[in-house]
Amino acid sequence: MKFSKAEIEAVIEASPRTTVPFNKLILSDTCQARSAGSTSKMSIAELAASIKESNVLQNLIVLKGARGLFEVCAGGRRLEALTLLVNNGDIAENYPVPVLIVPADKALIASLSENVFHIPMHPADEYTAFAKLIGQGKSVEDVAAAFGVTPLVVKRRMKLATVSPQLMTQFREDKIGLDCLMVLASVDDHDKQEQAWAGLPEWNRRPDYLRQLLTQGEIESDRDPVALYVTVKAYEKAGGTLRRDLFSDDDKKAYLLDAPLLDRLATDKLQKKAKQVAAEGWKWVDVRVRYSYDEFVKYGELRKTRREPTEQEAASLVEIETKMAAVHEQMEAVAEAEVDEGDEDSAYEKLEIESEGLQAKIKALEDVLSVWPADLMAQAGCVVYVGNDGTAALKCGLVRPEDRSGMAQAARLAGEGGDDESLVSLPSPKTRPVHSDKLMRRLTAHRVAAVQAELIDRPDVALAAITAHLAGKLLIDGYRRHYGSEEALTMSAINTHTSLPSEAEDMKACAAWQKVDAERAAWAARLPESVDAIFPWVLAHDQATVLQLLTFLVASTVTGVYGVERSKQSTDPLAAALGLDMSNWWSATGPSYFNHVSKGRILDVVTEAVDANAASPLAALKKDAAVMGAEQTMAGTGWLPSCLRTVTNPRVDEEVLTDVREDSDEVALSV
Structure with a gap:
């Protein structure tokens, strides 16, 4: 039988309201709409704390039973919470409980009204309410006691209430999960919260990746060797600023924000060890x-x-x-x-x-x-x-x-x-490479990412490149089919874009990588999920769309990461054809370059990019200070190391487009 809301409200309106001693109440076996055991013990504890603080705010629905007892049809959670308070000695056994007495034949209807038409409070409203209570002068401990939770839970809910209103709206609309909302709440800057969330690709909105974006430039107290050596206690004592994550299970973890101070404290502490070592007789x-x-x-x-x-x-x-x-x-x-x-x-x-x-x-x-x-x-x-x-x-x-x-x-x-x-x-007198293997791989990885990003917008170059590549394999190099293969084309491809972050830890933060990654997500969303459905999908679309897709796919296969300086790179023909200017995608900073080269190299670079007068003051500084000085001096110069420069006036002919290898495994397109 189906009851309307109006019918249920009419039953409740006609029923008398009064109070009944707690010890006269029992839970009904026949008219409870909610099954027993469906409520967590934590919510009962919180409800009991609320009743202790503010009494029973909503009456229980009961019907008259035998021997002067009243059977509870709706309000089982409140009855369980009252039982907990009585057992703990917080209220008397005859505590007056407000009730609504309904006829026996209408009891189940009334119980349904409590559950079917009840609209629970949204968590966002709960967070805001907790913050308002604190704003009204109540202490964290008082609020925690009133709701039967720990002070940490109160602090966390208050922190969640401080998230950007724009992001809180998305949380209400189920566009942001609670796990990501907690990460966003770990920082106070609304602009930073919104930028981090906007920078997440839709397919990778994971809390760990979001935390990585939000904590860039911050030093983790439990992972960074220098932070471990100095200790958070010493850093705080010296006036260092830090940020703690209320939502971390590790209450000792912190994010240190003053890197120069941390380095100075480490240097001071190391001086004691240095004095002991110097006493051993070293020069x-x-x-x-x-x-x-x-x-x-x-x-x-x-x-x-x-x-x-x-x-x-x-x-x-x-x-x-x-x-x-x-x-x-x-x-x-x-x-x-x-x-x-x-x-x-x-x-x-x-x-x-x-x-x-x-x-x-x-x-x-x-x-x-x-x-x-x-x-x-x-x-x-x-x-x-x-x-x-x-x-x-x-x-x-x-x-x-x-x-x-x-x-x-x-x-x-x-x-x-x-x-x-x-x-x-003693090292041999021969000249060592200007850049280390790791730095070369890092720099050339950024060049590959930039070529991929620019190639996305140039279907003409992509089509020429893949045609030249296939011609070189099938005609010039005598490339043969794999006999027995069931594939329609004997051609394979490797997605080099996804492997670039392993070559450079700052890759995901660079604009070129993000552009290609966003394009990849867009195409992945457009294509059918089944591999067998892709060919019909391509046939059904116009040539312009197919060419755009081909251009992106070609861009995704560009490769050319090297560990040593080379006179020629596999990406040279593509860079020349695209008119690549790496200064649009990369600039020399401490993290990207100067931290990874010697102080002598820093002076050489500043001299080359600016002049000897600009480099001269840096010579008297220590490495860290020289790096900072070089960053400021070099800003806006557009200087590039030779491995990132594009050869001018290239010969864009068949030889340039096809001969892109120096060794068998070094190909500009990994197709």
């Missing part, structure tokens, strides 16, 4: 927050020598080696003996563990016997820095370029005319 000791290989690649390295052991050390070494030999004999005996397989494995494993322990003791002794040559330490030095594990680390025995001749002479004297290479390793 110099430098302090660096981070050890940069590029900065010290020109330095030579002193090697340790083995000193003669003392009588006690020699005896210990002999004793351990003797035990080691005995254990090895036992292992061989066990392996050769005809015993039960399980017993053999157990005995062999025990001997293996004993052998490993003895080897560790030998290594520890050998480490003690390995020492720096005292007469050569005066020509070498050390770098004290923060290691990846968040502790002070040492790189000792470094020989500065200006000390090479003195070190070589001292080493020859120490070796009594023998081969001094056993004592010191």
Whole structure:
């Protein structure tokens, strides 16, 4: 039987309202619309706290039962919450409970009215209400007690209420999930919240990726080695600003916002370690927050020598080696003996563990016997820095370029005319690459992303490139079909776009990558989900649409990431045809370039891009300060390293379009 809202309201209107002692109320077995056990215990606790604070605000619906009792038809949660309060001694057993008494034949209808026509409060309204309570002067603890929740829950709900109104509207419309709303609430800047959400592609609106966008430039206290070394406590004591995430399960985690202060504190702390190291007799000791290989690649390295052991050390070494030999004999005996397989494995494993322990003791002794040559330490030095594990680390025995001749002479004297290479390793005089392998791969990855981004808008170049590529394979190189293949075309393609972030950690933040990624998402949304349906879909569309799709697909296959400087790159013909200007997509900054090259290289770059007068003041600065100075000086110059420059006046002919390889695996299009 179906009841209208009007019928149900009429029943309720005709029923008397009064109060009934709590101990006269029982839960009805016949007229409850809501099944038992459908309410979480946490919500009952919260409801009990609310009743304790504000009494029962909405009457229970009951019918008269036997022996003067009243059966509760609607309000089971309130009855359960009242029971909890009575059991806890918070209210008396005869506590007056407001009720609405309905006829027995109308009880189920009334119960339905409580549930069918009830509209629950939206979570957004709940967050706002909590914030208003605090705004009215109530403490977090008072609100928490009133609703039976922890103070942290109150703080979190208040924080959620501070999210941008624009984003809160989307939350109300179910366009933003609660998991993402919590990430957005972790920062206070509404513009930053809105920009981060707008920057998320629809297919990748995950809370972890959103958190990554929001925390760019911030330092994680539990992951960054320098932050671990300095400690959050010391950073805060020094006045450092930080941000804590109320929604993190780790209440100790923080995001540090003042990187220069953190580096200064780390440097100050490392100075104590540097003084201890300097007392050992080194010529110099430098302090660096981070050890940069590029900065010290020109330095030579002193090697340790083995000193003669003392009588006690020699005896210990002999004793351990003797035990080691005995254990090895036992292992061989066990392996050769005809015993039960399980017993053999157990005995062999025990001997293996004993052998490993003895080897560790030998290594520890050998480490003690390995020492720096005292007469050569005066020509070498050390770098004290923060290691990846968040502790002070040492790189000792470094020989500065200006000390090479003195070190070589001292080493020859120490070796009594023998081969001094056993004592010191000096770099060969040949010129090292300007850019490291990692930086080259990073830079050329950005060039590939830029070519892809520009190629999307040039169907003419894309069509010419793929035609030339196929002609080179099928005609020039004698490319043959794979016999037995069931594919209509013997041509494959590799999506190189998705692999670019593995070459450069800042790739996803660059405009070129984001442009291609957005285009990819747009096409993925337009195409049918079934692979078999794609060909009919393409046939049904006009040539302009098909050409646009082909252009994007060609762009997605552009490759050309290198670990070394090259006179020619596979992307050169495409870059020339597109008129690529990498300064539109990339600029030299600390994170993108200067942090990864030596200070000498920084001075060379500033001299080339501006002039020697601009570079001169940077020479007296330390690396970190020189990086900042170079950034400011270079801003707006449009300078590019040679690997990112486009060759002018290119020969756009058949040779340029087809001969894009120097090696068999280096192709401008990975088709």
